Amino acid sequence: MGYSRAVRSSVLKKVLPPDGRSIVEVSRETGINDQTIRNWIKKSESGILPDGSQESSPRFMTPKEKYQLVLEAAGIDNEQLGGFLRERGLHSEHLTIWDQELREMIDNKNDKKDQELKALKKRNKELEKELQRKEKALAEAAALLLLKKKLDDLMEGQKDD
Numbered sequence: 303m304g305y306s307r308a309v310r311s312s313v314l315k316k317v318l319p320p321d322g323r324s325i326v327e328v329s330r331e332t333g334i335n336d337q338t339i340r341n342w343i344k345k346s347e348s349g350i351l352p353d354g355s356q357e358s359s360p361r362f363m364t365p366k367e368k369y370q371l372v373l374e375a376a377g378i379d380n381e382q383l384g385g386f387l388r389e390r391g392l393h394s395e396h397l398t399i400w401d402q403e404l405r406e407m408i409d410n411k412n413d414k415k416d417q418e419l420k421a422l423k424k425r426n427k428e429l430e431k432e433l434q435r436k437e438k439a440l441a442e443a444a445a446l447l448l449l450k451k452k453l454d455d456l457m458e459g460q461k462d463d
Contacts, residue, residue: 305334305338305362306362308362309332309334309362310342312362313328313332313334313339313342314339314342314343314346316328316331317339317343318343318346325339325340325343332362360391360392360396365403365404365407368400368403368404369400369404371390371392371396371397371400372397372400372401372404374386375387375397
C-alpha cells in the first residue's frame, strides 16, 4: 500500500528528533509496519525518499480535509459522484461516516460550551452575592465608625462641662 507524502512526513516527524518517539509506538498508533517506517528513515537520511504524488489515505485525513470533501460531494450530482469518489480513492460510506463524525464533533463542542457557560453564570452569581455581602458589611462598619466618632465627640463635650 502506498502512503502519501503527508503521511510519511507526519510519521517521520513523530519518529525523528525533536519528538524522537519509538518506531514501535508510532507503528502501533498509525497502523504502519515498523519496518516500513525504518525504510522511510533510511531513505530520508540518504535523501532519496520518493515524492508521494497520490492522495492521502482516508484514514489519515484531517477533519478539515474531510469537511472539504463532504462539502464538495454535497454539490455534485449523483451521476458524477462516483467519478469524484474514484478520483480521490474514496467510498460513499466515507462521506456518510465523516458527515456523522463532523456533526458529532460540533454537537460535542456546543455541549462543552453550554456547560462552560452554565458554570460561568453560576460563578458570576456567587461572586455577585459575595460582593453584596461585603458591601453590606462595609456599610455596617462605616456606620459603626461614625457612631463611635459621634459617641467620642459627645463624651468629649461632657468632660468639658
